[in-house]
Amino acid sequence: MATQTFDWSKEINQVIVKNLVTTFGLDFLLFEDKKGGDVDTIHNVRKDTWATEQEKQNYENRGEYDSHIYHSDANYIQKGRNDKALQQEGKLKDHYRKDKNLVQGDNRDLDHVIAAHEIHNDAGRVLTGLDGVALANQDSNLSSTVSSVNRTKKQYSVDKFLKDLPQTIKNREAELSKLGQQLNKMPQDTPQQKHEYQKVQDKIRKKQKSLDELKQVDSNGMKKVDKKARLENEKKINSYYTSSKFFKDSGSAAGLAGIKMGIRESIGLVLAEIWFEIKEVIPAIYAKYKQIEFKIIDFLDDLKETVLNIIERVKVRFKDILTSFFSSGISGFFSSLTTTILNIFLTTAKFWGKIIRETWLNLVGIIKLIFFNPENLSTGELTKATFKILSASIGLIVGLIVKENLVILKAMLFGDEISIFLSGLSSGIVILCLNYFLEQSETMQKFWAYLDRIKSKYEKTVDHFKEINAELDRYVLELTQLEFGLNINELSQFAYQLETANSELERNIVLKHEIEKQGIVLPFEIGNQESTTNWLLGLVKE
Known part of the structure; x- marks a missing residue:
């Protein structure tokens, strides 16, 4: 198998120039990659990661938490009345304590399962634009329990309350023990001493009752109520992802990313062509004026010719530029949507925004290649072309990783420019090495040849x-x-003789001659009228 010549200087020049101009050059000017992407999501804002300054301002201007507003809501009051009626009948279930009902005489509180304070300060709720009072006071988030449990829980979540409960019980027991010791030392000789003794006794009784109620807490029951409340809460907050606001923001960000990506690749092609033309012309001009006298008029003519050649190069590739704009626009659009979808579940770093964008650019190229195969490549060649696109993705990722790790250079003079150059260089080298392996490796050559023998x-x-x-x-x-x-020539000659015959007699002669030549036996004698008549009469009788 003949070994193909691999022009390293030409290839490395083209690849590195493209990377420097597009991914590491125009990318810097056109795209402002940020942690969490360009669209606000509930997951991100709850981690204080904002895509837009407007939404961040909306959250900061949400206002202070006002307990009175949340506890004077009409639904909260009505729920309290309904629970009071059930309590008087002994039918009010305390879901925070196992197998316990609230009866007359019990101090009852109506608890916000998810604390109203937590809902008010939830960045996800503010982003969605939901009313905190209405959200906190939906029936699924209201649960009656004894006052001791509610006032110990305060504005904490169920998980934190249950986590702290064992220590809270220990502290209460220690407090009761001290009160008991204090009570044993108190004299009861005078009416005042007896009164003080009675006050401590009442205090111990109340604290003991509160402790007993805390010990009755059903952690599984509380978690079940909390899970139900949070599911309903999240269901309403997550309606943000079906809202026109989210679709508008996502669509705008994706459309803008698509336009920027199209512009990036198109300008990149133009700038690359300009560079290639200048790189070829400059040495020639330099060599020319080393041999002749330098004249500004001649030099300007050379520059003019160079500019015209650049215009011609760009015109020749105009179709490629348009194609690149549309395909790159599609990749930019879908890369933005992909980043937004990922940020619904996790927070992407700036680095991943670039990775997703470059991956989609190459993915669109692979899809076009596989489904349309514009050059009608064989199976082996098509697979090789696909692998080359994948190698470009790998090279770009390596370049981006290098750039991320050269952040220390930003403190230096021209640090950004140096890091961009080194990133483009490393990316180009990786791409070239992979392409060389795909093109020149004996193993890969055998693999491509094997694929070419396999047909769909x-x-x-x-x-x-x-x-x-x-x-x-x-x-x-x-x-x-x-x-x-007969062959074609004989048939053509026979047809010509019939066509050129001037009378019926001549046609008969031509036909008789051909019949005799071909040895065709007729049921009548040509030229004998009586023979022909008898044959025809015989056909009628039959």
């Missing part, structure tokens, strides 16, 4: 029909030769 069912069908067509042509030719015993 469509290619096999086409080949089958070609074989059928060739066989039909051969069969028709054989039938023609057997049936008439």
